[in-house]
Amino acid sequence: MMKNGKYLVGIVGFGGIARIAHYPGWKKLSDVEVIAIADPSEEVRNIAKNQFNIKYVFDDYKKILKIDEIDIIDVCTPNKLHYPVVIDSLKSKKHVLCEKPIGISGKEVEEMIKTSKMEKRKLMAAQHMRFTKSSIVLKKYIDNGELGQIYFSIANALRRRYLPARDTFIDKNLSGGGPLFDIGVHILDLTYWFMGCPKVYSVTGITLTKLAKRKDIHGLWGEWDREKYNVEDFASGFIKFKDGSALNLTCSFLANIEQMEDFSTTLFGTEGGIKWPSGKLAKEKYGVLQNIELMIDLLPDNPPHHEEIRVFFECVKEDKEVPVKPEESLEVIKMLEGIYISSETGKELIFK
Template identity: 55%
Template sequence: MKKWKVGFIGAGGIARIAHMPGWKKLENVEVIAVSDIREEVAGAVAKEFGIPHIFTDYRKMLEIKEIDIIDICAPNAVHAPAAIASFEAGKHVICEKPLAITPGEVEDMIAASKKAGKMLMCAQNHRFRPEARILKKIIEKGECGEIYYARAYALRRRLLPPAPTFIKKELSGGGPCLDIGVHILDLVYWLMGNPKVKSVSGVALTKLAKREDIHGDWGEWDRKAYNVEDFAAGYIKFANGASMTLECSFLLNMKESEIFAGQLFGTEAGISLPWGVPPEIYTEKNRTFMIKQLVGLPQIPTHHEEIRAFVEALDKKKPSPVPPEQSLEVIKILDGIYRSSRSGKEVQFK
């Protein structure tokens, strides 16, 4: 079996806490290089995980011919240029969500991937939750009938990440839409069967984040530098006639500290998929309403599982476990919400 050599672009929290341990668990993988513009951060991660090469310029790292795979954990604005440069250097790419900031960037990444003959995958780890995999099979078997409507929520009361990479548009591309909304949107959209997007209408607002009298449970942030939304909502229509609503926030005046959940409604059954609580299926048999609960499911580190699936696909020459064409539709939706909010009109897609 081939021994895959991996290089990291970005060595922040998600790389150190979630991705690095996932690669280290695999016997046929070796992380040999890490790049971060903060040399001290790259050095600390290299020391912790025994990585021999550190860089502050990922382009220099890409010159290492032995590297087969690049894992991108850099700020959102870096995703597209770093991925395209990686493909030009002949590397496979797994990239943290969102795959890119705009649909055009994703299209460029897909084109570069195909030209290089290399795999591209967005690290949408929620698809790899055991309960999500089971629900996907249930839906594909037709047990829910036609899924015609869904809701997706990623709402936080006072959980605004204060780092510049989350609050400055030039780094993040957006606020909760591109940070947490993309997670629940991708999960629910995938469960719906990845229908083509027909139209999007929505709002992206900054109502609380600029106020000095609003606190954050994760610490203070630079109010003057904050230039992304703190709340967004969208209504999405799909080409197959189905529709979905999406709501996401960093700051919202609500009871719960956080709500991360999806609901799907079909002609034969409905599904509730909350975070941290067993999913439920709702249906009617013999004129009697029934509630089924999925219990006893294993708890696995989903970031580790997505990395394992990525390597397995390379080993077995299978397609990307998260096809980038599906990620393109997700980014179309989020970009549509931003465009609709600016124009006040519904955004149509061909």
């Protein structure tokens, strides 16, 4: 922390999401300063220096960790690098906000949780979809029992022709996986949270690469390297929970579907059902089923990435428990990893 009471933040990985969403989120907080970034790309470091006026610009994240005054590290590297950066940052006594997926295996996340507890530092996955206004409102309805017991959900993260064409997403050595890790993690985390985070019983699933290697298929985010592409472009999983409820997750970068995108979750409850993000509620009352439309658009907006950063910072400042609990993120990553394992083995994976 600086002498004037400002908290200092270092961002590791200053690419797309760091510049578009995280930096502006931190910038909104009057008692925070983003003082340093680390990125191996010279082009990115020049942008940080010349366009963002960042004071310390490094080629190696370990150099940021040597600055004792830095309180918080914000990890925005490709997925595969989350683990070493999170562990080293926690060990250097920094609080850590880490982009999704927080890790690419349950083992990695377990180690992160252990280290955050040992070092007494906050750790949170940047699951910004929990911070949209419709998520916040729907969660209130759910927690106040409006849906009764949620016994099933359909979680979709389906894109028609939106394949992120950068190596960060198409090369398994950087991403750890395809749409399952990139966008499946968003909708699974959100749905799991809506369902009250029950204990996982089993996972079964498939991961396929059907369209992404083809030269006749084009995306709206530019061309990608067909040779290098080594992750799935489609995944689907069926997850059973120990409380008897279940969830169906399906995601894709390139799906032959009618709409441009279907990023949604449908929750089936004993007293009502609801669809996110539209906020359309179907509720049985006085012997008749009603359709209720929640006027979510009327609520004031703070971009969800900014809200996530504001709330995380508040938890650091006031020493409160973070809202995206690392133990919940661990279950999410175990489910995603389980779909990959089940696809490979052809078997249902039963959790202890």
